[in-house]
Amino acid sequence: xxxxxxxELIITVQEGLPITSRPYALIAEQLNLDEAEVIARxxxxxxxxxxxxxxxxxKHRRLGYQSNAMVVFNIPDALIxxxxxxxxxxxxxxxxxxxxxxGEQWPYNLFCMIHGKSREKVLQQLSYLIESCALENYAHDIxxxxxxxxxxxxxxxxxxxxxxxxxxx
Amino acid sequence: xxxxxxxxxxxxYQQDFPLSPTPYLDIANTLGVTExxxxxxxxxxxxxxxxxxxxxxxQPNQLxxxxxxxxxxxxxxxxxTANIVSDFPEVNHNYEREHHFNLWFVLIAHNQQHLLxxxxxxxxxxxxxxxxxxxxxxxxxxxxxxxxxxxKAEPLLVSA
Numbered sequence: 001x002x003x004x005x006x007x008e009l010i011i012t013v014q015e016g017l018p019i020t021s022r023p024y025a026l027i028a029e030q031l032n033l034d035e036a037e038v039i040a041r042x043x044x045x046x047x048x049x050x051x052x053x054x055x056x057x058x059k060h061r062r063l064g065y066q067s068n069a070m071v072v073f074n075i076p077d078a079l080i081x082x083x084x085x086x087x088x089x090x091x092x093x094x095x096x097x098x099x100x101x102x103g104e105q106w107p108y109n110l111f112c113m114i115h116g117k118s119r120e121k122v123l124q125q126l127s128y129l130i131e132s133c134a135l136e137n138y139a140h141d142i143x144x145x146x147x148x149x150x151x152x153x154x155x156x157x158x159x160x161x162x163x164x165x166x167x168x169x
Numbered sequence: 170x171x172x173x174x175x176x177x178x179x180x181x182y183q184q185d186f187p188l189s190p191t192p193y194l195d196i197a198n199t200l201g202v203t204e205x206x207x208x209x210x211x212x213x214x215x216x217x218x219x220x221x222x223x224x225x226x227x228q229p230n231q232l233x234x235x236x237x238x239x240x241x242x243x244x245x246x247x248x249x250t251a252n253i254v255s256d257f258p259e260v261n262h263n264y265e266r267e268h269h270f271n272l273w274f275v276l277i278a279h280n281q282q283h284l285l286x287x288x289x290x291x292x293x294x295x296x297x298x299x300x301x302x303x304x305x306x307x308x309x310x311x312x313x314x315x316x317x318x319x320x321k322a323e324p325l326l327v328s329a
Contacts, residue, residue: 002232010232016222019211021204022190035190042225043188050232051225055186058179062219063316070266070273084308098306099237106239106270106300117317143266143273150255150263150274151221 002050005033009041010051059151065115067122067144071129072108074101074139080110086133087112092125107139119144171219174202174210176318179219186223229304234284235277236303239270240295247271250295259287270300 012030017023024042025035033041045051060068075083080098087110088096094113101109116122122144130136171179177200187195193211194204214220229235242250247265251272255263263274278284288299 007232010225010227014224016224017186017192019193019208019215019223021193021208023192024188024190039188039190045225046188049228052228053184054188054225055183056179056214056223057221057226058183058316059219059221063179063318065316081306081308084306088308094309096308097304098308099302099304102300102302106302111237111302141268143268143270146265146267147251148264149251150260 005031006041006045009033009038010045013042060115061148064117067116067119069114069116069122069126069145070143071112071114071126072141072143073110073135074107075110076138077109083133083135084110087129090125090129090132092116093129108141171318172210174200174206175214175219176316178207178210178214179318180316182223229307233277233279234281234303235275236284236301238274238276238288238291239300239302240272240297241270241300242272242295242297244271250297253295254291257287257291259283 008031009027012027018026020026022035024038028035028038031038042051042054046054073083084096084098087093092114094115096110096112098109099111101107114122114125116125123142126142130140178196182196186192189195191204193207197204197207200207211220211223215222240250240254251263251265254260254272254274257276259276259278261275261277263272265271266273276284276287278287288301292299
């Protein structure tokens with residue numbers, strides 16, 4: 001179980017580190033902790049893996065990555081771990097998850113993301129992926145994103161905060 | 170235009186932002202610039218919306234419960250439905266995608282019951298079914314997304 005102080009700390013840091021000389025001291029002040037404790041707790045959370053990464057969260061679209069595609073495959077269960085690990089190593093793959101199938105309407109169980117500057121480039125990368133991993137025999141689909149209706153929610157957790165999970169759109 | 174300092178800040182500090190009392194000074198020392206320059210560059214990146222923030226990404230399902238959700242909505246009702254969905258504070262990353270399942274979003278709640286309650290509310294308020302796709306396994310080894318900030322984007326074929 002996460003300590004209440006750590007939860008509060010994560011909720012506060014999620015808002016974004018202040019761009020000022022001593023950002024952790026400012027966070028500490030808000031939480032009635034001291035700077036060293038904030039740094040120690042964040043280091044521990046990162047080491048434990050609860051914080052997957054700490055850093056700059058870029059806006060891909062704004063940086064020219066206008067084409068982003070969710071690519072999905074139907075991989076036999078016996079192969080999915082092996083294939084997931086393999087696919088995740090390609091430089092242009094952003095995320096790679098196993099998720100449940102939903103019968104005929106959704107037969108796919110492996111999900112990955114490709115961000116590219118153009119649709120053509122993304123399609124080229126997908127062809128390369130399929131060829132390199134011998135995925136030709138597995139059903140796949142590609143879902144390009146169109147409109148973004150909401151990029152990041154208001155923070156929401158017990159007292160009204162939420163967590164930024166990685167989806168990198 | 171992005172300077173080389175901007176580009177370094179965007180590419181090199183996605184994973185391991187310094188956890189020291191003076192992280193911006195540490196970055197400045199590494200890059201051979203002044204702390205003021207680093208602070209100013211981050212301020213520009215933030216004001217001009219190139220970064221959403223400097224902060225943590227939480228491992229999915231470590232705190233609370235989350236799921237990816239897809240819905241198949243008739244084109245003429247999509248905007249309206251998407252807006253209903255976006256109004257839920259638990260909703261994040263709400264996107265239109267080119268597919269029969271054309272509305273995709275992530276739901277994050279503080280426990281499983283809360284998650285189910287929100288899904289039920291979304292179905293009631295939109296009158297459409299949801300398809301839930303919770304994460305079963307995360308294969309991604311995060312090496313950071315190396316941005317190509319040199320080559321220009323090719324013309325768009327589809328409106329973003």
